[in-house]
Amino acid sequence: MTESPAAQAGATHPSVEALREAFGDTVTRATVSCGDTIVYVDASRIRDVLAWLKDTPGQDYNYLVDITAVEYRDVERPIEVVYNLLSLERKQPLRVKAELPKDGPLEIDSVVVLWRGANWLEREVYDMFGIRFRDHPDLRRILMWETYAEGYPLRKSFPLRGRFSRSEQMRQALNANPEAHYSMEELSIAEAYHNIPADMRDRLARGERAKIPEPPSETGGE
Amino acid sequence: MGLASTPTSGPAAEPAVVSAVSPNWVTTRLDFLVNWARSNSMWPMPFGTACCAIEFMATAASRYDIARFGMERMSFSPRQADVLLCAGRLPFKLAPVIRRIYDQMPQPKWVISMGACASTGGIFDNYAMVQGIDTVVPVDVYVPGCPPRPEGLLYGILLLQKKVRGETLADRSIRVEQTLDERGLRLPPERIDEISEPFGNSVHQTRSA
Ligand code: SF4
Numbered sequence: 001m002t003e004s005p006a007a008q009a010g011a012t013h014p015s016v017e018a019l020r021e022a023f024g025d026t027v028t029r030a031t032v033s034c035g036d037t038i039v040y041v042d043a044s045r046i047r048d049v050l051a052w053l054k055d056t057p058g059q060d061y062n063y064l065v066d067i068t069a070v071e072y073r074d075v076e077r078p079i080e081v082v083y084n085l086l087s088l089e090r091k092q093p094l095r096v097k098a099e100l101p102k103d104g105p106l107e108i109d110s111v112v113v114l115w116r117g118a119n120w121l122e123r124e125v126y127d128m129f130g131i132r133f134r135d136h137p138d139l140r141r142i143l144m145w146e147t148y149a150e151g152y153p154l155r156k157s158f159p160l161r162g163r164f165s166r167s168e169q170m171r172q173a174l175n176a177n178p179e180a181h182y183s184m185e186e187l188s189i190a191e192a193y194h195n196i197p198a199d200m201r202d203r204l205a206r207g208e209r210a211k212i213p214e215p216p217s218e219t220g221g222e
Numbered sequence: 223m224g225l226a227s228t229p230t231s232g233p234a235a236e237p238a239v240v241s242a243v244s245p246n247w248v249t250t251r252l253d254f255l256v257n258w259a260r261s262n263s264m265w266p267m268p269f270g271t272a273c274c275a276i277e278f279m280a281t282a283a284s285r286y287d288i289a290r291f292g293m294e295r296m297s298f299s300p301r302q303a304d305v306l307l308c309a310g311r312l313p314f315k316l317a318p319v320i321r322r323i324y325d326q327m328p329q330p331k332w333v334i335s336m337g338a339c340a341s342t343g344g345i346f347d348n349y350a351m352v353q354g355i356d357t358v359v360p361v362d363v364y365v366p367g368c369p370p371r372p373e374g375l376l377y378g379i380l381l382l383q384k385k386v387r388g389e390t391l392a393d394r395s396i397r398v399e400q401t402l403d404e405r406g407l408r409l410p411p412e413r414i415d416e417i418s419e420p421f422g423n424s425v426h427q428t429r430s431a
Contacts, residue, residue, distance in 0.1 A: 162349035166418035167411030
């Protein structure tokens with residue numbers, strides 16, 4: 001990530017200039033990498049910046065392509081939350097990054113109010129990196145099962161094979177209830193609510209969540 | 223190609239002494255008939271989770287055509303299936319699912335583990351992947367390869383048929399339902415840890431491990 005003169009020149013992307021005008025110091029820096037413009041903004045104002053980019057005429061970044069995060073091997077470097085935006089009308093992409101220092105709380109504002117599609121994207125980032133999204137309506141794990149207790153797999157401190165022994169991982173997996181991963185709203189059978197078996201309806205209505213039983217003896221545990 | 227051993231009783235046994243104890247002439251003839259029928263009309267339950275499933279589809283399609291071996295009827299309901307064919311890698315999240323499918327299959331039932339991932343975890347020696355489906359369900363035939371060529375899978379199927387033809391009604395133990403223990407495991411924890419040990423190239427995977 002060296003900022004070559006060419007990259008600096010590319011940072012005169014019209015949206016970057018407009019952002020600098022509107023937000024001043026909130027825009028910390030901007031670079032160009034492989035032809036894509038990247039704007040770094042202050043994490044505390046991320047929602048304002050993205051709302052502005054989405055709704056301001058002339059910007060119209062109305063499509064949130066993806067939210068992801070990056071942790072670098074360099075332990076000093078902060079974790080970055082990455083927002084890939086696209087203006088469907090202008091066919092212009094823009095990448096916005098917010099840095100979260102590792103010694104602070106890994107928290108950032110949710111953008112679900114701007115794009116409903118951000119819901120699952122933020123859940124995935126939470127699941128893999130442990131970054132909490134403030135005001136997210138339903139911040140649960142999405143890829144790993146809800147009772148997954150080993151940590152956040154894409155963090156650099158996470159051992160490749162997980163923290164638990166294979167037998168403990170297997171025990172937790174086999175004791176999981178595969179139906180308990182979903183809420184009623186997520187299920188395509190939501191409209192068939194009254195036709196599903198009574199016990200399942202009951203579980204879904206209570207919003208029952210999976211629970212891993214304790215191992216019967218001390219040898220079964222971690 | 224691995225083939226778990228079973229007691230063999232040759233159908234070639236001629237009517238020698240009709241003894242009161244099994245196996246005798248009647249049971250071996252009956253075995254022959256039953257096993258002939260079973261081995262030539264196995265309905266697979268395809269549990270295709272990854273790229274191996276594509277190769278399984280190729281095996282089922284006209285060029286390789288597993289219909290030649292009595293398997294053309296894919297059974298997408300476990301209740302009508304004879305063979306659970308796990309084609310692809312199995313994440314921990316799917317372990318209770320494949321176990322439930324296996325439990326729903328009526329006896330007699332067999333399992334083919336297709337590909338390196340299903341058999342050993344393959345290249346995915348990581349936090350999410352079951353290191354061999356034999357830690358979840360008992361496996362009859364392991365088909366190696368990444369993915370196995372259709373010929374490889376067909377050879378595995380032929381091996382399974384051979385195994386089925388070696389079964390005998392006199393041995394009730396091979397049809398006993400194998401349930402999970404009180405911990406919810408199929409094997410003792412030490413066995414699972416041992417089976418899941420890294421091997422081959424993955425012992426060098428030490429990055430932040
Ligand atoms: S063995 Fe190879 S082809 Fe089969 S599921 Fe694994 S990676 Fe895919």
